[in-house]
Amino acid sequence: MVLSGIFLTSHITMAIAAGEIGVIVADVQGDFTTWKKGSLAVNGTDKTFVQKVQKATETLSREGYPIFATQDWHPGDHISFYTNHPGGKAFEVIKIEGRTQVLWPPHCVQGTKNAGILVDNNLFLAVVQKGRDTRYDSYSGFMDDGGQKTEIDQILKRNGIQKIVVYGIATDYCVKATAIDAADAGYKVLVIEGLCKGVAPETSAKALKEMKAKGITIWKELDLQKIKTF
Incomplete structure (x- = not known):
């Protein structure tokens, strides 16, 4: 079930007061964390990191910014799971109908x-929720690969x-894909690097460059004073 019908008047009022700024928390789920021994755990996603994200999100909410989340939500026969491809191996890259597909361990x-x-x-x-269609992967919170x-x-x-x-x-x-699709949709976008963790240092550095090239602002850490005017 997609919780897309939860709209609170108080939050909407605060959104206007906060300068029409919203927050998207991308895929902070058990399977992506070392804390919960996830099947696709990303380095650095221990309890301390999750608590840091929790604290920042609580602070932003108290300041009046409406908070949204994306959630990977795959069926068991999802195309991205290597277990659904005979002979497939985790992290192998294959082509499916002309699309590049990374094969992941079953997750979320x-x-x-x-x-x-x-x-x-x-x-x-x-x-x-995203990634619900068996046929397509979905890193972005805005659309799937199809x-x-x-x-x-x-x-x-x-x-x-x-x-x-x-x-x-x-x-x-997911952070990169969501941020870039948001920018392409006309939103002004800010990514807080210190509240993110990446799969690999090299691809994370490349992702930050790609986001900057799209006009996305990157901050090392959250700054409540500066955020009002970004």
């Missing part, structure tokens, strides 16, 4: 404990959001 399977978001769900105005859009753009526009702060897991995949 619908209804499993480690598919859950580790940040307090009560902070979110809406949670948008071009099918999620509800997030409609939700943001409905709440008057024009600027977006993005952070979460992983810098070089």
Whole structure:
């Protein structure tokens, strides 16, 4: 179920007061963390990191910024799982109908404990689930690899959001894809590097360069004073 119908009047009022800035917390889920011994754990995603993300999200919420989240939510027979490809190996890169596909260990399977978001769900105005279509991977919170859009753009526009702060897991995949698609959709985007973790240093550095090339602002850490005018 996609929680796209949770709209609180108080949060909408605060969004306007906060300068039409919204926050997207990307894929901070058990399977992506070392803390929860996830099947696709990203280095550095221990309890301390998740608590840092939790604290920052709580602070932004108290300051009046509406918080949204993306959640990987795959069926068991998802195309990205190496176990669904005879002879396939984890992290192998293959071609499927002309598309490049990384084969991942099964992760964030619908209804499993480690598919859950580790940040307090009560902070979110809406949670948008992605990767639900067996046929397509979906790193971005805005659309999958087949071009099918999620509800997030409609939700943001409905709440008057024009600027977006993005952070979460992983810098070089879901954070990058979500931030770039947001920029392409006309939003002004800020990524907080210190609230992200990447799969690999090389691809994370490349992702930051790609985001900067798209006009996305990158900060090392969250700055509550500067964020009001980014």
